[in-house]
Amino acid sequence: MAARKPSTRTASSKAKAPTNKDFTQEQDMSAYEDMLLIRRFEEKAGQLYGMGLIGGFCHLYIGQEAVVTGMQMCIREGEDQLLTSYRDHGHMLACGMDPKGVMAELTGRKGGLSKGKGGSMHMFSREKQFFGGHGIVGAQVPIGAGLAFANKYRGNDKVSLTYFGDGASNQGQVYESFNMASLWKLPVIFIVENNQYAMGTSVSRSSAQTDFAQRGAAFSIPGVKVDGMDVREVYAAGQDAVEHCRSGKGPIILEMNTYRYRGHSMSDPAKYRSKDEVQKMRSDHDPIEQVKQRILDKGWSDEEALKAIDKNVRETVKQAADFATNDPEPDVSELYTDILV
Amino acid sequence: MTIEILMPALSPTMEEGTLAKWLVKEGDEVQPGDVIAEIETDKATMEVEAVDEGAIGKIIIAEGSENVKVNTVIAILAGEGEDVSSTGISPLPTETFESETPGTASLPAEPIMVEVASDPDIPEGTEMVSTTVRDALRDAMAEEMRRDDDVFVMGEEVAEYQGAYKVTQGLLDEFSSRRVIDTPITEHGFAGLGVGAAFAGLKPIVEFMTFNFAMQAVDHIINSAAKTRYMSGGQMGCPIVFRGPNGAASRVAAQHSQCYAVWYSHIPGLKVVMPYTAADAKGLLKAAIRDPNPVIFLENEVIYGKSFDVPKLDDFVLPIGKARIHKAGVDVTIVSFGIGMKYAIEASEILTNVGIDAEVIDLRTIRPMDLDTVISSVQKTGRLVTVEEGFPQSSVGSYIASEVSKRAFDYLDAPVITLCGKDVPMPYAANLEKLALVTTDEVVEAVKTVTYMK
Numbered sequence: 001m002a003a004r005k006p007s008t009r010t011a012s013s014k015a016k017a018p019t020n021k022d023f024t025q026e027q028d029m030s031a032y033e034d035m036l037l038i039r040r041f042e043e044k045a046g047q048l049y050g051m052g053l054i055g056g057f058c059h060l061y062i063g064q065e066a067v068v069t070g071m072q073m074c075i076r077e078g079e080d081q082l083l084t085s086y087r088d089h090g091h092m093l094a095c096g097m098d099p100k101g102v103m104a105e106l107t108g109r110k111g112g113l114s115k116g117k118g119g120s121m122h123m124f125s126r127e128k129q130f131f132g133g134h135g136i137v138g139a140q141v142p143i144g145a146g147l148a149f150a151n152k153y154r155g156n157d158k159v160s161l162t163y164f165g166d167g168a169s170n171q172g173q174v175y176e177s178f179n180m181a182s183l184w185k186l187p188v189i190f191i192v193e194n195n196q197y198a199m200g201t202s203v204s205r206s207s208a209q210t211d212f213a214q215r216g217a218a219f220s221i222p223g224v225k226v227d228g229m230d231v232r233e234v235y236a237a238g239q240d241a242v243e244h245c246r247s248g249k250g251p252i253i254l255e256m257n258t259y260r261y262r263g264h265s266m267s268d269p270a271k272y273r274s275k276d277e278v279q280k281m282r283s284d285h286d287p288i289e290q291v292k293q294r295i296l297d298k299g300w301s302d303e304e305a306l307k308a309i310d311k312n313v314r315e316t317v318k319q320a321a322d323f324a325t326n327d328p329e330p331d332v333s334e335l336y337t338d339i340l341v
Numbered sequence: 342m343t344i345e346i347l348m349p350a351l352s353p354t355m356e357e358g359t360l361a362k363w364l365v366k367e368g369d370e371v372q373p374g375d376v377i378a379e380i381e382t383d384k385a386t387m388e389v390e391a392v393d394e395g396a397i398g399k400i401i402i403a404e405g406s407e408n409v410k411v412n413t414v415i416a417i418l419a420g421e422g423e424d425v426s427s428t429g430i431s432p433l434p435t436e437t438f439e440s441e442t443p444g445t446a447s448l449p450a451e452p453i454m455v456e457v458a459s460d461p462d463i464p465e466g467t468e469m470v471s472t473t474v475r476d477a478l479r480d481a482m483a484e485e486m487r488r489d490d491d492v493f494v495m496g497e498e499v500a501e502y503q504g505a506y507k508v509t510q511g512l513l514d515e516f517s518s519r520r521v522i523d524t525p526i527t528e529h530g531f532a533g534l535g536v537g538a539a540f541a542g543l544k545p546i547v548e549f550m551t552f553n554f555a556m557q558a559v560d561h562i563i564n565s566a567a568k569t570r571y572m573s574g575g576q577m578g579c580p581i582v583f584r585g586p587n588g589a590a591s592r593v594a595a596q597h598s599q600c601y602a603v604w605y606s607h608i609p610g611l612k613v614v615m616p617y618t619a620a621d622a623k624g625l626l627k628a629a630i631r632d633p634n635p636v637i638f639l640e641n642e643v644i645y646g647k648s649f650d651v652p653k654l655d656d657f658v659l660p661i662g663k664a665r666i667h668k669a670g671v672d673v674t675i676v677s678f679g680i681g682m683k684y685a686i687e688a689s690e691i692l693t694n695v696g697i698d699a700e701v702i703d704l705r706t707i708r709p710m711d712l713d714t715v716i717s718s719v720q721k722t723g724r725l726v727t728v729e730e731g732f733p734q735s736s737v738g739s740y741i742a743s744e745v746s747k748r749a750f751d752y753l754d755a756p757v758i759t760l761c762g763k764d765v766p767m768p769y770a771a772n773l774e775k776l777a778l779v780t781t782d783e784v785v786e787a788v789k790t791v792t793y794m795k
């Protein structure tokens with residue numbers, strides 16, 4: 001089954017259609033670098049997995065970089081909350097968590113962000129207001145609504161960014177959360193990262209209604225379909241959504257149409273889609289290439305300068321990998337710590 | 342015909358109340374729905390309505406009486422043309438109801454045990470085929486699906502993907518998408534749907550990608566599947582199998598690594614099977630599919646690829662509820678199940694070299710549990726070590742230990758040791774994960790301890 005092409009943004013329900021604003025030079029340059037960091041980090045993680053340095057499940061975010069990067073540009077880092085599934089490395093890097101700490105968690109070392117106890121799927125940062133890293137499909141959704149509940153309760157104007165997949169969208173607790181969030185006007189942005197597949201199941205094989213932006217209609221939650229491969233579109237929709245929440249209008253849904261290039265996790269034979277389909281997404285819709293092309297077209301930078309940025313990013317990632325492979329494993333005494341206080 | 346009007350219970354907790362006021366007097370005609378009295382409880386004053394038609398023959402409890410026990414006769418209603426004053430009914434004593442029904446206390450608190458047949462004899466000369474646990478499970482499902490059109494498989498990635506762990510490989514080809522069904526990620530939903538299908542007489546095999554995700558569905562497993570036969574007075578059966586990998590895999594951390602054997606073993610109305618060998622996996626899964634009860638069938642990702650001899654028979658079905666003596670011995674009893682058997686067997690081999698002849702019992706079924714086999718072994722060896730991967734508090738081993746201390750206390754020569762996984766969520770780091778799991782060395786050490794070799 002062919003993946004649906006990321007469609008252009010169309011407003012539904014009560015959501016206002018955001019206008020397509022071009023990025024400033026500064027925005028394009030920073031988006032480029034941020035997305036590149038995620039891409040290079042994930043490529044390295046894939047390599048380390050292949051070398052046996054990372055174990056268990058490892059879900060890469062390659063292809064989806066524009067979603068979290070664009071959303072992060074809309075919020076106040078360290079104040080607004082975010083949380084997602086096990087496909088979480090990109091979110092952590094985007095919200096400013098230390099690549100060394102993330103990579104060392106992937107290798108299960110002492111210096112990992114969860115001291116090596118959580119692994120790829122389970123990382124958190126109070127400082128960055130990143131609430132995980134959840135291994136159970138859909139479980140983060142009511143938790144995200146709960147973060148928003150706390151914001152409303154305290155009377156601040158913080159927003160909870162609650163990311164989940166197209167597959168997760170079929171879990172009952174998602175709709176229980178929608179109802180409560182709408183009933184209580186909670187400031188939560190439900191971000192469906194529709195990468196067209198849940199493991200080996202395409203959206204059309206799992207969902208009777210594949211328009212995820214409309215999934216809140218029964219709860220009067222507005223929804224917007226967004227081209228999640230274009231960071232500008234993500235940013236524009238994100239700005240409107242954040243404003244919607246901050247101004248007390250309650251929850252909103254953003255359906256980000258995106259695509260994962262790699263397998264579901266490292267052990268995915270990927271027989272459910274064609275190589276052509278993947279290739280076509282990469283060549284026609286790559287989020288990083290789009291920005292790069294714009295930067296070059298506008299003359300904001302040249303190939304050489306962009307290479308230098310790439311080199312810097314690679315160096316950051318290399319340092320993270322070096323740290324993650326040389327850092328010792330956690331002390332055995334850690335087995336019994338952090339269970340209760 | 343006279344009708345007794347009883348002191349009503351006006352709340353679930355009400356035991357007695359005050360009959361504040363009669364709104365009728367003897368001889369009055371009443372219709373159903375007429376308010377006849379007011380009753381005060383500790384919480385409220387409530388009106389009592391007549392349920393039947395007739396004349397108030399006799400008021401037995403006078404207005405203003407306090408502490409009138411629920412179910413006391415408060416008045417007599419006479420049917421048409423009857424005169425109650427002459428029927429000779431005398432007021433009942435108020436304290437007719439004892440709080441305890443005689444006999445209750447003598448009912449057993451233990452789980453109900455059922456008679457179970459022994460393993461079928463495998464005829465002399467039967468060919469043994471080395472088979473992986475994965476293929477044995479698939480063969481069991483395929484054989485039962487061929488045999489009975491009511492059997493179908495449902496779960497995430499079971500069909501087109503051929504199973505997340507390839508246990509359902511090939512089933513879609515043979516049985517088509519009518520009987521091998523990919524579900525959305527919606528465990529609570531499809532477990533409940535499976536229960537409904539089972540109520541309607543189908544025999545669903547519901548695969549959980551792993552049993553960690555069955556926690557999403559646990560309400561239907563317990564409240565809907567396990568209890569309905571009882572709640573319906575035996576009318577409504579739920580012939581369903583919930584199966585999938587259980588326990589720690591490798592490096593998948595806390596949310597994806599835990600053993601649910603003891604969780605489900607707690608529940609009356611469920612059977613819980615956890616095989617180790619491929620032959621047991623096959624024979625017991627076939628039995629589970631045929632069983633008219635809900636069966637939790639716990640597999641293990643780590644042993645899917647392990648090969649064992651499986652007898653080549655047309656219809657190899659094993660009894661649920663029967664332990665298997667994996668190796669006979671005289672010095673110590675080691676009881677385990679599922680992947681715990683790996684450590685038990687390895688340990689028994691090491692122990693042989695130091696002169697300890699261990700009897701190794703594979704429980705195979707956790708509920709109903711074959712305690713008789715365990716007890717008679719302990720009566721012979723006098724020492725017991727249990728081995729499992731689950732958490733220590735309220736473990737399967739601790740249940741066995743308590744039963745053994747009840748039924749074979751005098752035979753024990755050492756305290757029972759119950760080996761478990763450590764009392765921590767599963768850590769991700771490789772070194773910590775190793776420490777969190779039970780090990781062969783720990784089994785060896787425990788056996789040495791109970792045999793006073795150290």
Ligand SMILES: Cc1ncc(C[n+]2csc(CCOP(=O)(O)OP(=O)(O)O)c2C)c(N)n1
Pocket residue numbers: 085087135136137138164165166167168169195197198199264497526528550554557
């Ligand atoms: C409750 C639950 N069921 C099943 C799984 C196994 N599982 C992990 S990821 C996944 C697919 C999820 O797809 P989607 O929500 O689209 O997110 P994506 O992986 O595409 O980011 C499944 C079935 C799980 N982790 N939790």
Ligand SMILES: [Mg+2]
Pocket residue numbers: 165166167193194195196197198199
């Ligand atoms: Mg997906």
